[in-house]
Amino acid sequence: MEFIIKISQFLLSLSLLIVLHELGHFIPAKLFKTRVEKFYLFFDVKFSLFKKKIGDTVYGIGWLPLGGYVKISGMIDESMDKEQMALPPQPWEFRSKPAWQRLIIMLGGVTVNFVLAALIYMVMAFAYGETDIATDSIKDGYFITNPILENMGAKTGDNVLAINGEAVTGYNAMRPKLIEAKEITIDRNGEEFILTTPEDFLGQLSTGEDRTLFQLRTPFVVAQVVDSSANKSVDLKEGDIITAVNNTKLKYFDEFGPFLESFKGQTVSVDILRDFEPITRELKVDEDGKFGIYPFSGANAKTYEKLGYYNVITKTYGLGESIGVGAIRFKEQIVGYWAQLGMIFNPNTGAYKGVGGFKAIFDVFPSTWSWEAFWSITAFLSIMLGVLNLLPIPALDGGHVMFLLYEMISGRKPSDKFLEYAQMVGFFILIALVLFANGNDVFKALFK
Incomplete structure (x- = not known):
C-alpha cells in the first residue's frame, strides 16, 4: 500500500509538471499561429497508450514516463524531422516566425514552471501557514x-x-x-x-x-515492541513515553543506549507517561543493552512542546501576506537550487555523487498521503525542471534560447545544418546525464 501511495504521488506530480510545461510552449505557439503537430504526456516510442487528433494537433499519452513534448512545425528538435526542414519554409512554421516570437515560445515552458512554483508557495502559505521550532x-x-x-x-x-x-x-x-x-x-x-x-x-x-x-533530541516514545522481544507481553502502548530507568531520569532517547549498557540481562523498573499520566512497568534489558522496542521516529511537535522540550512557532497568513511569504520562499528555493547546481558542476565538492534520477525523486514522496507534502515537493520539482531546462545545452529550452539570443544580437541566424548537429550533440549530452543520474540510483541501491 505504501508503494501505491508513493507511486501515485510521483506520477501525479510528474504528469502535472510535464503537461503544464508543455502548455507553456503550446499556448504561445498557437497565439502566434504556429502549427503544433503533437502534444504528448510521456514519450510514445513505437506506440501510444492513447492518441486523438483535434485540428492540426495529435494529443496523446505515451508509455515511457520520462517526460513529454510538443512537436512544433518547422523546428529542429528531438524529432529530427529532416524531411520537413528540407522543404521551403511555410507561414505556419516555427522557423518562419520573428525571432522574438520564437523566443517567447521557447521560454514559455520554464516560465510556467516558475509561475507554478510561486503560486503553490503562495497558496500553501495561505492554506497551511508555517510551523517551525524556535x-x-x-x-x-x-x-x-x-x-x-x-x-x-x-x-x-x-x-x-x-x-x-x-x-x-x-x-x-x-x-x-x-x-x-x-x-x-x-x-x-x-x-x-x-x-x-x-x-x-x-x-x-x-x-x-x-x-x-x-x-x-526527543524522549523515548514507544512505537512498537519487537515480536522477538522479552517485553512483548508487557503492557506498553504506542505513544508511551519512557522517562526514567531505576529512578534515574532520562530526558532524551539518545541517553538510553549508554545508560542501559550496565543493565544487560537484567530487569529494570521504568517510569512511563501515558496520556500525560505516570505509570510504572518492569522491562527486561537484552544482551545488547536494549529493550527490544521500536522508538517513535516522527516528532509530535505539539506533544513535545507540552512536555517542555521546545517551543513551536505557528504562523498564519492572510491572502495579501501569503503572496509576499510565497514569493520569498520561491526566491529562497530558486537561489538555493542554483547554488546546489553550481556545486554539482564543481568536482571538488563531490556533490555530483548525490545526483539522482527517477528513483531519487520517487523516494522524496512520503509513504502516507499528504497534500501539504505533495504540493511542497511538486513546487520544488517545478523549480528544478525550470532551472534545468534553462541550461544552455542544445536539445533543452536553454539551448534554443541561447541560439535565438545570438540571432537577435548578431542579426545572423545559425544554419539549419548547424542547429541539427547541435541538437544531436545536446541529445547525447542529455542521454549521458540521464544515464549518470539513474546509474547513481542503481549504484546506491546495490552497494549502499
Whole structure:
C-alpha cells in the first residue's frame, strides 16, 4: 500500500509538471499561429497508450514516463524531422516566425514552471501557514547522527547558532541551509565554536549511510515492541513515553543506549507517561543493552512542546501576506537550487555523487498521503525542471534560447545544418546525464 501511495504521488506530480510545461510552449505557439503537430504526456516510442487528433494537433499519452513534448512545425528538435526542414519554409512554421516570437515560445515552458512554483508557495502559505521550532528554545542541543559532523568536532548537545554567519531562528528553516554550509557556529555549554565544513562536505553527505546530520533530541516514545522481544507481553502502548530507568531520569532517547549498557540481562523498573499520566512497568534489558522496542521516529511537535522540550512557532497568513511569504520562499528555493547546481558542476565538492534520477525523486514522496507534502515537493520539482531546462545545452529550452539570443544580437541566424548537429550533440549530452543520474540510483541501491 505504501508503494501505491508513493507511486501515485510521483506520477501525479510528474504528469502535472510535464503537461503544464508543455502548455507553456503550446499556448504561445498557437497565439502566434504556429502549427503544433503533437502534444504528448510521456514519450510514445513505437506506440501510444492513447492518441486523438483535434485540428492540426495529435494529443496523446505515451508509455515511457520520462517526460513529454510538443512537436512544433518547422523546428529542429528531438524529432529530427529532416524531411520537413528540407522543404521551403511555410507561414505556419516555427522557423518562419520573428525571432522574438520564437523566443517567447521557447521560454514559455520554464516560465510556467516558475509561475507554478510561486503560486503553490503562495497558496500553501495561505492554506497551511508555517510551523517551525524556535531554535533558541532548544535547551540541550541536537543529537549528532552523522560521523561527518563528529569529525568536524560537533558533539551531541551542541546548539547551532548560525550557518555561514547568518543567524538561525527556526529548526525546519535551518536544515536546507546546511547543504551550502561552509561554517557552522555552535554553542556548547555557553561557549561558541566555529566548525568548518570540508570542501567535499556535500559529496561525503551524499554517499554516507546516514544523510541526516543531526536530529532534535526527543524522549523515548514507544512505537512498537519487537515480536522477538522479552517485553512483548508487557503492557506498553504506542505513544508511551519512557522517562526514567531505576529512578534515574532520562530526558532524551539518545541517553538510553549508554545508560542501559550496565543493565544487560537484567530487569529494570521504568517510569512511563501515558496520556500525560505516570505509570510504572518492569522491562527486561537484552544482551545488547536494549529493550527490544521500536522508538517513535516522527516528532509530535505539539506533544513535545507540552512536555517542555521546545517551543513551536505557528504562523498564519492572510491572502495579501501569503503572496509576499510565497514569493520569498520561491526566491529562497530558486537561489538555493542554483547554488546546489553550481556545486554539482564543481568536482571538488563531490556533490555530483548525490545526483539522482527517477528513483531519487520517487523516494522524496512520503509513504502516507499528504497534500501539504505533495504540493511542497511538486513546487520544488517545478523549480528544478525550470532551472534545468534553462541550461544552455542544445536539445533543452536553454539551448534554443541561447541560439535565438545570438540571432537577435548578431542579426545572423545559425544554419539549419548547424542547429541539427547541435541538437544531436545536446541529445547525447542529455542521454549521458540521464544515464549518470539513474546509474547513481542503481549504484546506491546495490552497494549502499
